[in-house]
Amino acid sequence: MSLPPGFLDELRTRTSLSQVVGRKVMWDTRKSNQGKGDMWAPCPFHQEKSASFHVDDRKGFYYCFGCHAKGDAIAFVRETENVDFMEAIKILASEAGMPMPERDPQAQVKADRRTLLVEVMEMAANYFALQLKTGAGGAARAYLDGRAMAQATRDKFGIGFAPDGWQSLWDHLRGRGVAEDLIFGAGLARASQKGGKPYDVFRNRIIFPIRDARDRCIAFGGRAMDPDDTAKYLNSPETELFDKGRNLYNHGPARAAAGKGQPLIVAEGYMDVIALVEAGFGAAVAPLGTAVTETQLQLLWRISDEPVMALDGDTAGLRAAYRVIDTALPLLEAGKSLRFALMPEGKDPDDLIRAEGAGGVQKVLSNAMPMVRLLWQRETEGRVFDSPERKAALDKVLRDRIKQIPDPSLRSHYGEDIKQLRWTLFRQRPTKPRGPAGWGKNAWNAPQPPSASAKASLLVSADEQAQVQLREAVILAALLSAPELVEAFEPQLEAMPCSDPMHRDLRDCLLRSLGQPADAVRHHAEQAIGGQALETLFAARHVAITPCVRNPGNTELARMTVAEELAKLEAHRRQVLGIAEGVEDLQGDLADESVTWRLGQAAEARSFAERAQQEDSADYVTAENGVQLDAEQLQRSRALFESIDVTRGGKPRKSH
Structure with a gap:
């Protein structure tokens, strides 16, 4: 069967030789340079221990300095899979997502x-x-x-x-x-x-x-x-x-320059590419009069794992960057991404080079932002999120965007970065009081003066919601002090409503960090809510005085603390629910003594949970008034009272 013109060229362009070979060999990480496509491994064609098998991923050829085997991806598949030429083509075409052409006599x-x-x-x-x-x-x-x-x-x-x-x-x-x-x-x-x-x-x-x-x-x-x-x-x-969507301007020379370690830069036009190359940025390319296509992205990633999109600093440049994001998200995988370098407003790379030289361009490239930051900028810039509805709308849009990423690990990391950016946006508050001239220059960093909200803080407030937040903070701090307990309390932790968004973020972080060492969990927690917020949590008085926080190595103490606080939260939840149901029944036609009984049961459950439920070795007895007392302490108290002679003014009896 004859293949149509250009089919093999496109197949070789779409196929990464290192990925094909990597299924059969173990790369020598000390000798290989993945960034340059220069890979070494023991030869799969003869028995050896040294890494003499060389793959030049950019040129698409391999060579063994031991047995002298050489060839391209097609030859490698033929030799290792024991198939003929056309079968090897079918295997590679299937992996590259290229349909095999119909038989063409011409x-x-x-x-x-x-x-x-x-x-x-x-x-x-x-x-x-x-x-x-x-x-x-x-x-x-x-x-x-x-x-x-x-x-x-x-x-x-x-x-x-x-x-x-x-x-x-x-x-x-x-x-x-x-x-x-x-x-x-x-x-x-x-x-x-x-x-x-x-x-x-x-x-x-x-x-x-x-x-x-x-x-x-x-x-x-x-x-x-x-x-x-x-x-x-x-x-x-x-x-x-x-085919303009399958080619790049300056493709060949840029691939060679990138192979020598130069960053791959994607500009918008011919003159930009030429100016960049002449300024010393040899690995510069441009799409051909159209938005960057999926095929062009694959071509770029064949040259470099992280191309830099150098776009004009105007509205059109930003729109082009946003289109690239939409195209790239479904194609992302670990190690393959994009960075975005936006030129100063009103300038393209050619303008910047003529104005400031290569140094000006290098400065912009050095500050190139990762794609997740530009995604965040697109969805938040110029918008106000002053209501729950607007915040929820932002969350939905970002979730929909991130869901397009096929790699679960990469999707999770995008979610973490978005969560951190969201925390910064929604939690950051001006900390300098407004004066006649507005906010001061350092308004965002200055210490916040006492305010009405501060005076009504959780430590001062005594309402039910404040108590719930206090207990949540103690639970989270205790688990951070002993993260090995998270798995034991996983169901209760997942069900914890988390009245504070920071508590919810911290709770989710703990659940995602199951099985990881304490240092790693602490690091993830700092990323989730910020180091300053974490320090504030542990410095809060109601947390700092918690015994298991003061003694972070005492796992059993932490276990009892978490169990007790979770029980109190659950009792509170049940009481609130019971009261709500009782009120609804009292307003209806079926009110009877059962409503009063249910309310009493809810109150009794709450009262029982409020008592210390720590599991220690002591025996408890219930006094006539319903109070639970340590049996040993009760016995000592009775002995003391019996030794007192009230007829002698409270003096102890003489022993006989």
């Missing part, structure tokens, strides 16, 4: 045609480059001079010029004997709708050749010289050679 003919189309494109590229140096290209040269583009740079990128004529390129190619269908097939000319002679696609434009990863010219991009032209930039139409 495949060789099409391959020959593609070869001819590439030759036509190279002829056109040479023609455009020559036109830039003629008198017709004077205005274009002046424009490039104004952009400070040196002649060496023009030659390096093959910059050319399309004259302002309807059939200039057409006549040139026809004069060289190129068939009309090849000119049309290459996307260089269009047929006239008026029955006249075909006309050139590119006219009066500066030309940027677009090359694939193998450095073959497959398309052109043109910048209009006429400021009134309806399209400032124009790309070749899609052809047998060119």
Whole structure:
């Protein structure tokens, strides 16, 4: 079976050799450099202990310095799976998500045609480059001079010029004997709708050749010289050679530069890429007149695990960044992400380089934000969350966004970061009183003066809700002091309503940290609610005086404390529920003595739970008034009373 032209090229582009080989070998982590795609392992083809098997992931080839085995991903699958060429292609295509093409008897003919189309494109590229140096290209040269583009740079990128004529390129190619269908097939000319002679696609434009990863010219991009032209930039139409959503400008050179350790930068246009490359950022690419596609993201991740999106500092640049987020979220996996570097407002990378040089760009790149921060910025910037409904709406939007991430671990980490950002947004309050001139410069960091809310704090308030929050704080602090107990109280902890959002975040953190060591749990807790908030929790008087907090190593004491406080919370909940049901019954037609009995039972349960329920070795007896007393202490008290002679003014009796 013959494969259609370009199928193997795309398969190799989509396939990571290190992932294919990694299923059969154990990488030598000391010798390998994953960031550069330079991987080493013991050879899977012969018995050895040393790591002599080398995989160059960027070039897509392997070689063993012991047995001299070599090849690409297809050869590796053939050798290790013992299959023929086409079966190996099917295996790799299935992994890459590429459907196998139907049998095509004309495949060789099409391959020959593609070869001819590439030759036509190279002829056109040479023609455009020559036109830039003629008198017709004077205005274009002046424009490039104004952009400070040196002649060496023009030659390096093959910059050319399309004259302002309807059939200039057409006549040139026809004069060289190129068939009309090849000119049309290459996307260089269009047929006239008026029955006249075909006309050139590119006219009066500066030309940027677009090359694939193998450095073959497959398309052109043109910048209009006429400021009134309806399209400032124009790309070749899609052809047998060119699919704009599956290619990148400067792909091949950028891949080579990234292999040498340079950061992969994704700019918006040709001039930005050229300016970045000439400023020393050789691993720069650009999409081709469209939003970044899924295929282009996969191409980028083949080059680098964390490309930097360098976008213009304007509204359009932000919109482009947000579109990239929507495309990338369902594709994210561990080790594959994006960072975003937004240029100063009103500038693109080319402007910044001309104004501040490479240092200015490097500063922006160094401050590139992770994708989760830009996702948060998109959903919160310019909005006010001053009501529960607005906060809930934000939570829903963010949950829906994060659910798109397929990797559970990565999804969890995104959730943690979002939770921390949410905590900062909703918990941060101005701490400097408002004066006539508004807030001071350090209003967010200054100590907060006493206020009415502070005077009505939990330690001062005596209402039921305050008591619930106090008990929740003690439970959480006790479990943080002895996190190994979380598993024992997991069901009760999950059911704890958590009247304070901070308590809820801390409770969730404890449940997620099951089985982890105490130091790790403490670290996760600091990330969940912030180090300052955690210190405030432990410094609170009602927590600080708790015995198990003062003695963090006493697990049994912590167990008794948590059990007691959970029992009191449950009793309180039942009493509140019982009272509510009783009130409802009293207002109805079925009120009788059973309502009074139920209310009494609820109160008795609450009273019983309020007593200390610590499980120690003491025996208890119930006095006539219902109070529980330590049996041993009661016996000693009785002996003391019996020894007192009330007839002698309370003096002890004489012993006989």
